Amino acid sequence: xxxxxxxxxxxxxxxxxxxxxxxxxxxxxxxxxxxxxxxxxxxxxxxxxxxxxxxxxxxxxxxxxxxxxxxxxxxxxxxxxxxxxxxxxxxxxxxxxxxxxxxxxxxxxxxxxxxxxxxxxxxxxxxxxxxxxxxxxxxxxxxxxxxxxxxxxxxxxxxxxxxxxxxxxxxxxxxxxxxxxxxxxxxxxxxxxxxxxxxxxxxxxxxxxxxxxxxxxxxxxxxxxxxxxxxxxxxxxxxxxxxxxxxxxxxxxxxxxxxxxxxxxxxxxxxxxxxxxxxxxxxxxxxxxxxxxxxxxxxxxxxxxxxxxxxxxxxxxxxxxxxxxxxxxxxxxxxxxxxxxxxxxxxxxxxxxxxxxxxxxxxxxxxxxxxxxxxxxxxxxxxxxxxxxxxxxxxxxxxxxxxxxxxxxxxxxxxxxxxxxxxxxxxxxxxxxxxxxxxxxxxxxxxxxxxxxxxxxxxxxxxxxxxxxxxxxxxxxxxxxxxxxxxxxxxxxxxxxxxxxxxxxxxxxxxxxxxxxxxxxxx
Ligand SMILES: Nc1ncnc2c1ncn2[C@@H]1O[C@H](COP(=O)(O)OP(=O)(O)OP(=O)(O)O)[C@@H](O)[C@H]1O
Ligand SMILES: Cc1ncc(CO)c(N)n1
Ligand SMILES: [Mg+2]
Numbered sequence: 001x002x003x004x005x006x007x008x009x010x011x012x013x014x015x016x017x018x019x020x021x022x023x024x025x026x027x028x029x030x031x032x033x034x035x036x037x038x039x040x041x042x043x044x045x046x047x048x049x050x051x052x053x054x055x056x057x058x059x060x061x062x063x064x065x066x067x068x069x070x071x072x073x074x075x076x077x078x079x080x081x082x083x084x085x086x087x088x089x090x091x092x093x094x095x096x097x098x099x100x101x102x103x104x105x106x107x108x109x110x111x112x113x114x115x116x117x118x119x120x121x122x123x124x125x126x127x128x129x130x131x132x133x134x135x136x137x138x139x140x141x142x143x144x145x146x147x148x149x150x151x152x153x154x155x156x157x158x159x160x161x162x163x164x165x166x167x168x169x170x171x172x173x174x175x176x177x178x179x180x181x182x183x184x185x186x187x188x189x190x191x192x193x194x195x196x197x198x199x200x201x202x203x204x205x206x207x208x209x210x211x212x213x214x215x216x217x218x219x220x221x222x223x224x225x226x227x228x229x230x231x232x233x234x235x236x237x238x239x240x241x242x243x244x245x246x247x248x249x250x251x252x253x254x255x256x257x258x259x260x261x262x263x264x265x266x267x268x269x270x271x272x273x274x275x276x277x278x279x280x281x282x283x284x285x286x287x288x289x290x291x292x293x294x295x296x297x298x299x300x301x302x303x304x305x306x307x308x309x310x311x312x313x314x315x316x317x318x319x320x321x322x323x324x325x326x327x328x329x330x331x332x333x334x335x336x337x338x339x340x341x342x343x344x345x346x347x348x349x350x351x352x353x354x355x356x357x358x359x360x361x362x363x364x365x366x367x368x369x370x371x372x373x374x375x376x377x378x379x380x381x382x383x384x385x386x387x388x389x390x391x392x393x394x395x396x397x398x399x400x401x402x403x404x405x406x407x408x409x410x411x412x413x414x415x416x417x418x419x420x421x422x423x424x425x426x427x428x429x430x431x432x433x434x435x436x437x438x439x440x441x442x443x444x445x446x447x448x449x450x451x452x453x454x455x456x457x458x459x460x461x462x463x464x465x466x467x468x469x470x471x472x473x474x475x476x477x478x479x480x481x482x483x484x485x486x487x488x489x490x491x492x493x494x495x496x497x498x499x500x501x502x503x504x505x506x507x508x509x510x511x512x513x514x515x516x517x518x519x520x521x522x523x
Contacts, residue, residue: 033256034062034104035056036105037063037065037066039066039067040069044075046239048243051244055269068111068115075239075284083111084115103254104130106247107158110136111150112149132162132246133158133159135166135167137170140287155197159197159198161198164263168204168207168242169181169190169208170208179193184209188225200222203249204217205217214232215271216228228264230271233278235277235288235290236286238274238290239289241274244266248266249263249266252266261372273292273294276294299411302411303433309491312468312469315346315492316500318500319496319501325501333499333500334367337499337506337509340507341512342373344375345374346376346377347377375389377391379394379398380392381407390412391414392408393417396417401414401432415434415469416436418464421464423435428464428466436471437456437461438472441472441474445496454481457482468491469491470482471495479516495512
């Protein structure tokens with residue numbers, strides 16, 4: 001199996017370009033990111049194959065399905081399980097893997113060692129870029145979906161091939177021979193022991209951890225731990241959270257994300273979907289399914305699963321003249337800014353030729369996506385659509401926000417520059433996601449730009465229903481005074497010269513990140 005280190009990336013969704021229907025000489029081809037789920041069917045459709053297909057569809061990724069078992073299952077529990085013959089599972093695997101360009105295989109219920117065996121054989125014959133193993137063993141209702149007979153083949157042969165495994169606390173305990181896991185400290189030590197079985201990354205899920213007010217998942221990459229916290233949502237609709245999390249990781253990997261970014265997006269997706277569906281009623285039992293398609297009904301909360309206001313913390317805006325002056329490409333500038341801690345990137349290229357800009361923007365999308373950082377394009381809606389950027393930033397004399405929204409669709413982020421309370425209100429009414437406010441201090445980057453000062457910034461923050469990022473003449477020496485205004489919806493600062501009109505972008509980004517972090521801590 002190829003390692004994830006060499007992961008390829010491409011514009012991944014089926015939105016990106018349209019194939020020409022009329023030309024006969026050159027056929028335009030769209031690459032679609034593809035996941036194959038190898039899992040069991042849940043007749044209640046909250047977990048298993050049905051959840052996997054829904055998640056991938058919601059994330060813009062194609063999902064093929066090889067069924068290992070059929071369960072008679074509802075919100076009250078699992079009534080019966082029927083295993084498919086291993087030979088027939090193998091037939092399905094061959095059908096899909098010999099025909100499709102599968103990027104990532106995700107496994108769920110693998111109910112017998114013979115079925116794991118045919119999976120291993122097919123994976124050696126048809127390598128894929130990444131393998132996500134969700135070691136499903138017991139349903140939340142307590143029914144055994146895969147018994148102890150699968151433990152040894154899991155430990156010895158499947159886990160060593162996995163890029164990531166995602167056990168819940170019970171599954172982690174079973175894989176480790178029954179160790180006690182009841183605290184986050186015990187989850188950490190379980191993650192470490194599981195890592196020694198060979199997977200490249202381990203995520204121990206804490207949805208079922210007793211007595212915790214947070215829902216904590218522990219991620220281990222072999223060196224470092226990350227604890228992913230989210231408030232525990234009070235709902236009965238948690239059936240299928242595990243399948244959803246693993247499939248969302250697979251979908252993000254298929255689109256080109258690195259592992260930690262994929263896991264973070266997946267955790268946020270589960271959290272947003274659970275929150276959105278916490279009071280729906282489907283079925284009469286204790287374990288209801290939730291709604292994966294919130295994007296169709298509540299676009300704003302869907303956007304929040306990829307963009308959150310805190311992403312505005314250190315907002316880097318590129319400038320073609322500065323890159324030319326320091327003789328570096330946009331791509332190198334963006335790489336250095338991200339490495340130094342930039343949390344969102346905007347490409348603002350006023351003089352670039354369209355064709356060249358588009359190619360550069362595509363490369364920047366790949367870099368940003370693999371680092372889990374959103375990329376916005378200034379003003380050029382056409383470029384944003386063509387390179388599948390995460391959104392745009394527009395000024396008051398650019399295209400109006402409601403039109404931008406209708407062109408970009410519900411999933412994309414829109415930011416607007418606002419100097420007055422009225423403009424801030426309008427931006428909110430038109431469906432923007434954040435506003436940029438300034439110039440806070442005088443600047444040379446933008447000619448004839450009125451300075452609003454810290455007082456003007458404070459007024460706009462008070463009036464704005466949207467998160468605010470401050471812009472204009474901000475750098476290491478005055479960033480603290482901006483943070484110090486202490487308005488809760490002021491989420492960060494946007495900078496141009498302070499990063500890009502500098503000899504070393506990386507060093508300046510690191511310094512500014514440190515200054516902002518310290519200022520935030522103190523105020
Ligand atoms: N009530 C909740 N509120 C917020 N997040 C939750 C809640 N329950 C589970 N999660 C999150 O959902 C994800 C799946 O975790 P969980 O431990 O429930 O997996 P699982 O037991 O394999 O799920 P399944 O119900 O599919 O068997 C984790 O990221 C976990 O933190
Ligand atoms: C088929 C199936 N797979 C996985 C799970 C775990 O949620 C389930 N309940 N049912
Ligand atoms: Mg659970």
